[in-house]
Amino acid sequence: MLSxxxxxxxxxxxxxxxxxxxxxxxxxxxYLNSHLPPLREIFLGQSSAYTxxxxxxxxxxxxxxxxxxxxxxxxxxxxxxxxxNQVRALDRFQVPTTEVNAWxxxxxxxxxxxxxxxxxxxxxxNGGGLQDGTVPDNVxxxxxxxxxxxxxxxxxxxxxxxxNGDLTKEDIDLIDILWRQDIDLGAGREIFDYxxxxxxxxxxxxxxxxxxxxxxxxxxxxxxxxxxxRALLVDGETGESFPAQVPGVEDQTALSLEECLRLLEATFxxxxxxxxxxADAPSLTEAVPSESGPSVVPxxxxxxxxxxxELPFDLEQQWQDLMSIxxxxxxxxxxxxxxxxLYNSTGGDILTTNYSLPPSTPINQNVSLHQASLGSxxxxxxxxxxxxxxxxxxxxxxxxxxLVPDNSTGFxxxxxxxxxxxxxxxxxxxxxxxxTSGPDLPDPLGGLLDEAMLDEISLxxxxxxxxxxxxxxxxxxEEFDSDSGLSLDSSHSPASLSSxxxxxxxxxxxxxxxxxxxxGYNSDSExxxxxxxxxxxGYQPEYSKFCRMSYQNPSQLHYxxxxxxxxxxxxxxxxxxxxxxxxxxxxSVGRKSAKEKQADFLDKQMSRDEHRARAMxxxxxxxxxxxxxxxxxxxxxxxxxxxxxxLSLIRDIRRRGKNKMAAQNCRKRKLDTILNLExxxxxxxxxxxxxxxxxxxxxxxxxxxxxxxxxxxxEVFGCLRDENxxxxxxxxxxxxxxxxxxxxxxxxxxxxxxxxRQERKQKDRRK
DNA sequence: TGCCAATGTCATCCG
DNA sequence: CGCGGATGACATTGG
Numbered sequence: 001m002l003s004x005x006x007x008x009x010x011x012x013x014x015x016x017x018x019x020x021x022x023x024x025x026x027x028x029x030x031y032l033n034s035h036l037p038p039l040r041e042i043f044l045g046q047s048s049a050y051t052x053x054x055x056x057x058x059x060x061x062x063x064x065x066x067x068x069x070x071x072x073x074x075x076x077x078x079x080x081x082x083x084x085n086q087v088r089a090l091d092r093f094q095v096p097t098t099e100v101n102a103w104x105x106x107x108x109x110x111x112x113x114x115x116x117x118x119x120x121x122x123x124x125x126n127g128g129g130l131q132d133g134t135v136p137d138n139v140x141x142x143x144x145x146x147x148x149x150x151x152x153x154x155x156x157x158x159x160x161x162x163x164n165g166d167l168t169k170e171d172i173d174l175i176d177i178l179w180r181q182d183i184d185l186g187a188g189r190e191i192f193d194y195x196x197x198x199x200x201x202x203x204x205x206x207x208x209x210x211x212x213x214x215x216x217x218x219x220x221x222x223x224x225x226x227x228x229x230r231a232l233l234v235d236g237e238t239g240e241s242f243p244a245q246v247p248g249v250e251d252q253t254a255l256s257l258e259e260c261l262r263l264l265e266a267t268f269x270x271x272x273x274x275x276x277x278x279a280d281a282p283s284l285t286e287a288v289p290s291e292s293g294p295s296v297v298p299x300x301x302x303x304x305x306x307x308x309x310e311l312p313f314d315l316e317q318q319w320q321d322l323m324s325i326x327x328x329x330x331x332x333x334x335x336x337x338x339x340x341x342l343y344n345s346t347g348g349d350i351l352t353t354n355y356s357l358p359p360s361t362p363i364n365q366n367v368s369l370h371q372a373s374l375g376s377x378x379x380x381x382x383x384x385x386x387x388x389x390x391x392x393x394x395x396x397x398x399x400x401x402x403l404v405p406d407n408s409t410g411f412x413x414x415x416x417x418x419x420x421x422x423x424x425x426x427x428x429x430x431x432x433x434x435x436t437s438g439p440d441l442p443d444p445l446g447g448l449l450d451e452a453m454l455d456e457i458s459l460x461x462x463x464x465x466x467x468x469x470x471x472x473x474x475x476x477x478e479e480f481d482s483d484s485g486l487s488l489d490s491s492h493s494p495a496s497l498s499s500x501x502x503x504x505x506x507x508x509x510x511x512x513x514x515x516x517x518x519x520g521y522n523s524d525s526e527x528x529x530x531x532x533x534x535x536x537x538g539y540q541p542e543y544s545k546f547c548r549m550s551y552q553n554p555s556q557l558h559y560x561x562x563x564x565x566x567x568x569x570x571x572x573x574x575x576x577x578x579x580x581x582x583x584x585x586x587x588s589v590g591r592k593s594a595k596e597k598q599a600d601f602l603d604k605q606m607s608r609d610e611h612r613a614r615a616m617x618x619x620x621x622x623x624x625x626x627x628x629x630x631x632x633x634x635x636x637x638x639x640x641x642x643x644x645x646x647l648s649l650i651r652d653i654r655r656r657g658k659n660k661m662a663a664q665n666c667r668k669r670k671l672d673t674i675l676n677l678e679x680x681x682x683x684x685x686x687x688x689x690x691x692x693x694x695x696x697x698x699x700x701x702x703x704x705x706x707x708x709x710x711x712x713x714x715e716v717f718g719c720l721r722d723e724n725x726x727x728x729x730x731x732x733x734x735x736x737x738x739x740x741x742x743x744x745x746x747x748x749x750x751x752x753x754x755x756x757r758q759e760r761k762q763k764d765r766r767k
Numbered sequence: 768t769g770c771c772a773a774t775g776t777c778a779t780c781c782g
Numbered sequence: 783c784g785c786g787g788a789t790g791a792c793a794t795t796g797g
Contacts, residue, residue, distance in 0.1 A: 659777080
């Protein structure tokens with residue numbers, strides 16, 4: 001039997017969770033223009049047990065959302081609404097202002113290092129370009145990436161799904177006509193969209209907080225194009241504008257090599273986490289001492305998400321993803337002039353001599369990177385590279401060009417010995433001449449951002465959208481101001497309601513509401529000594545406030561003054577006058593018609609047990625029968641000479657009365673349990689949504705970093721020249737980080753070898 | 768009159 | 783073993 005009960009209880013919980021989940025995903029109330037009651041209403045019932053008489057006009061639902069079916073809690077309501085607004089604010093993809101400022105503060109003091117631009121997301125969102133890799137033009141690819149970003153936003157649910165609202169066919173036709181009339185005025189069709197208008201009106205109604213939520217929606221449609229013209233990118237949700245300049249991508253042609261390296265460092269702050277060993281590098285490189293002091297690493301380059309939050313997945317995984325994505329995409333993004341120089345035929349002949357060189361016979365040219373300058377520097381090379389390069393003695397026949405950054409220590413600490421060649425120059429490049437059109441392989445990160453996940457996020461956002469409508473507050477206040485139909489005592493104020501309910505819900509929030517037991521709901525009673533007022537029903541004032549049985553309206557109470565401070569006297573089994581004496585007396589004296597009315601009224605209010613008690617001439621009120629402790633109850637019984645039938649009835653009354661209270665408590669508990677579960681589900685969904693959003697942000701940051709690294713790598717690589725002043729072919733050579741922080745140029749075959757070795761290691765480690 | 772939500776009651780379990 | 787709380791199931795009530 002116990003297991004059976006447990007089964008049912010768990011079944012109830014599961015059912016509740018299931019319904020909540022359904023209620024989120026199938027947002028009946030909002031998105032389906034439902035004529036159905038809100039979901040909660042479906043399984044909790046439309047009306048309220050305790051507020052029916054108080055809020056019979058309220059329907060207990062505002063905009064389809066139940067505040068509390070049993071007792072309205074304004075504190076909770078407004079708190080929930082405020083929190084909901086905050087959550088909605090979280091919902092928007094935006095870089096908080098403080099974080100943007102942090103980026104600016106941490107920027108490399110040299111203004112030329114504009115790769116450290118503060119805009120975290122959109123403009124650097126070139127991952128799309130990385131993925132398709134077929135568009136040779138950077139600018140085009142960037143715009144495509146922006147589109148991809150927009151789609152991503154939409155996938156994330158940041159954009160309200162289209163809905164038809166309550167449109168009838170006439171409405172649609174009218175809209176069509178109006179639209180055709182206005183279309184030449186430049187009005188977009190969407191302004192006739194009912195949902196759009198509704199959303200806007202909602203936004204307008206949202207004071208304060210609405211600004212952040214709603215404006216973005218408008219700006220998404222209205223300002224998007226304008227923003228693009230202004231070279232500003234507008235966050236689809238927040239409406240924040242970001243400068244569209246992407247110095248990190250295009251303007252870096254003007255960067256010095258030194259700065260680029262610093263950028264590289266800052267872009268990869270993984271430091272000790274870098275798992276790329278220096279195993280093979282020392283044999284290939286000859287360390288050149290660093291010339292500079294402590295490195296200046298603009299950590300601010302990193303997305304604040306990366307630095308301030310716990311990474312959702314480990315860096316190792318990120319590295320692997322980075323490796324794979326770079327391998328698949330290779331140099332495809334690189335279409336700048338500098339890169340193209342790498343592939344022109346002029347350098348080919350010279351480089352071919354190096355191709356045949358065995359990797360075991362490297363020579364160092366000892367070219368310090370800081371001596372070179374990056375960018376479209378092809379014409380500057382003769383002057384840029386010192387005689388060391390041109391010197392045959394130094395160059396020898398080696399294909400190994402050692403590049404030493406001026407802050408090599410920082411480099412080594414951050415990169416270790418990293419086979420960048422494995423990252424940037426996939427093996428396919430060795431066999432393919434067309435470097436600009438890399439293999440169109442799926443982005444390994446794409447799996448993390450697949451549609452399913454984005455759909456999930458979208459649903460989560462929808463779930464978050466489900467909540468208190470801004471209109472609800474005002475409506476609730478109106479309802480409160482209006483005649484609620486019952487105001488029995490002074491404690492019956494919104495404040496006392498909310499406070500008492502708050503205490504109840506706070507206790508239940510800690511999952512301990514059941515510990516209060518059957519009498520747990522009278523603890524916060526204001527008129528504790530109500531029991532002294534004879535005739536009060538057995539259950540507690542807290543309960544009586546919500547009890548439907550106490551449906552006397554104030555006017556009736558007017559001529560029942562003795563009930564004013566009792567309030568719920570429907571279980572009286574005696575006429576009021578007789579109660580003071582505790583003596584059995586004929587009930588209906590009938591001296592006056594008013595008195596008769598009173599008696600009739602009381603008769604109607606009396607429960608069956610009270611009628612029975614009166615019929616059996618039980619000499620004390622049912623309240624005492626029910627609520628007295630056993631000892632006192634027995635004492636009371638002993639005072640009177642009662643027949644067996646009377647005693648039996650009294651025991652029944654006591655049993656039923658207690659059970660009645662127990663049932664009420666039980667129902668309230670059940671309801672609280674369901675509500676708490678519902679709240680928990682909402683909280684969990686909110687958390688999940690938040691985490692998913694953070695994940696997306698991380699992935700976006702990672703993509704930015706990859707892109708930065710890629711472009712910087714290409715910058716660096718493009719500036720390298722062999723002893724003849726010709727650029728190296730990325731087909732044959734690759735840059736690699738050595739353990740000592742230096743950067744070396746090694747033949748591609750060697751780099752591929754190392755890359756494969758590392759891959760194997762990673763696989764082993766995963767196992 | 769039927770529906771439905773709220774409430775009451777009974778039976779039962781359980782501490 | 784009786785008391786009383788808890789609770790599922792059913793009955794009653796009232797809108």
